[in-house]
Amino acid sequence: MKDALARRQQKRPVFDTVFHQLNADFQEDLDRRKGHIANSFKFNTAIIVLILLNALVTGLEVDQYRGDSLEDRLIFFVADFGFFLIFFGEMLARLNQLGWDYFTDAWNVFDYSIIVLNCADLVITVNSQGSAGLKLASTLRCLRLLRVVRVIRGVKIFHNLWIIIQGILDSLRTVVWVGILLLIVTYCMAVALTTLLIGDRSAREHWRYCEQYVGTPWRSMWTVFQVITLDRWADIARPLGQVSPFALILLILTIIICTFGITNLILAVMVERVHTIMEESSAVQTKVLERTEFDVLKSMGEDFQLAELNADGELDFDEFQKILRSPAVVLKLRLLGMQYDEAESIFRIMDADKSGSVSPEEFVMGLQKLRGDARGQDLVALICCAQRQASRAVGLVERIKVLNAKADVIQERLDRIGSKMTGEILGRRVTAERNTQVWEMAKDRQDVIGTMDKCRQIDFPTLKEEKARYGILY
Structure with missing residues (x-):
């Protein structure tokens, strides 16, 4: 029994995977x-x-x-x-x-x-x-x-040549339809030309090549095609105009419609297609450049993340300058079309609070906005910001005018107070001088009083010496 199960397992078919069956490319x-x-x-x-x-x-x-x-x-x-x-x-x-x-x-x-x-x-x-x-x-x-x-x-050298070739190849379908239209118009003109001259015996007598050029519709088609290409068309138009003026008008209409209209339409279609391909190629190149710049900026962000950040997770200016001098970052800046001083100026712009540090994400975002094209949304935001700042500046100017008026009033008051204080200071100075004089006079008075006190203490009354005169004591 076990041997039979083993043989069944050995005979079990082995199927390819779904990817191999679908011929997928690994x-x-x-x-x-x-x-x-x-x-x-x-x-x-x-x-x-x-x-x-x-x-x-x-x-x-x-x-x-x-x-x-x-x-x-x-x-x-x-x-x-x-x-x-x-x-x-x-x-x-x-x-x-x-x-x-x-x-x-x-x-x-x-x-x-x-x-x-x-x-x-x-x-x-x-x-x-x-x-x-x-x-x-x-x-x-x-x-x-x-x-x-x-x-x-x-x-890359033959890129413009390839655009022209691709434009011609892409416009072949339109050229075929324009060619069919040209064939229809040529046939109609040939039938009309043959109808005008097929029964005109005078035309056949005066123009010996009438049967050769307009004898049948097919010959007339070759004649109309020769006129459309302007190949010696005057040799046909001049004698034809002499024998049939209406046929000459028909040839002129053919030149206007086919030569100046339909054939130039083919050239216009090719030019328009080449222009479209150039725009598409330019759009593809722009997308590739944007993707490449995004990868370069992402790589620069990784380089900044590997740097020594401060406690707030930001990059200071000294460390930033050190990173900018590294060969890898210099090469990436060169790929972005930027110089060393431009990167430093962006750092200063991003450092709005003048703290001397910027986060790596903010710096990379600033680089990305600087490299990107100005979109309509960005321009509208810039215009709105400028208008807000302008209105704010107008308000500040009005406030400054009011403050200037108040400052003028205060200045006048201060001038009056100053003049009064000057008069008071002069009065106090005169008073001080008079006070000084009074004190000096008081000092002199005190000196006089002191001198008198000393004299009073020293000098006292004495008896005069008696003199007898005439028996009388004096």
Whole structure:
């Protein structure tokens, strides 16, 4: 029983995964295709040179034509065989790179068809005597030059050339419809021209080329087409105008409608498409630049986060200058088109509180706003902010005027108080001088009183000496 279960488990079918069944491309396959030799710049450049050389050899073969036999064109046959081997090897290399996806590209199918026709041409040339093989295949080999158009798509030098080619290719559908319109108008004009002259015997007698140019509608169509292209149209219009003025008016209307109208419409469609492609290409380049700048700014933010931040999680100016001098940040600033001093000025602008520190997020956001284009929302916000500041400034001016008036009143009061204080100070000074004089006089009085006291204490009355005169004592 166990052996039977084991055999059943061994016979259980193994199915591929959903990704393998859907032929999904894994990252390993994409990396292998990207690193393949067929995707290298040198390989593609060599193929372009060989394509140009093959076209040159084909032109020389036609110019030096001597015959259809193999002996007459042996050198060119050997060169053609060598080019066949090279391009066959290129096809094998691209098949190894892309697998069956090789045939999903129309250019690859076109190149594969040319290689098959070239191989058939070589086989028929060898096996058939006196035959040049498939001349159509030899002619189609020059169409391999169209592959150069695909290769120059990714070359920056030929970017403008590719835009013109792409514009022409994209406008082919419109050109086809315009061509159909031109064909209809040409047919209508040809029928009208033939109708005017088919029964006019006088026109046939006086203009001998009437049957040649306007004898049937098809001949008239060729005539109208010649007039539209302005190819010696006067040689037709002048004699036609002499025999039928209405036919001349019809030709002039044809020139106005077709030459100046419809054919220029084709040019206008191509120019408009080229202009649209240029705008789309410019928009794509702008998006790529914005994405690249965003990645650079994000990388700069990571560099600032690795720096030594202060306690508040902000970056001071000294540490900021140290980071700016690092080679990685200098390269990133150069990619952003900024200089060292510009980054410092942004730091000072972001430091609104003059604290000398800014958070890394704020600095990176300031750089991003500085690098970005001014949007309508930003301009409206700037205008509103300017208007608010202007109205605030007007209010401040009015307040300053009121304060100036009050200051003038206060100044007048202070002037009056000053004059009164000056008079009071002068009065006090006079009073002080008079007080000083009074005190000096009082001092003199006190000195006099003191002197008198001293004299009173020292001097006292004494008896006078008696003198007898005449028996009388005096």
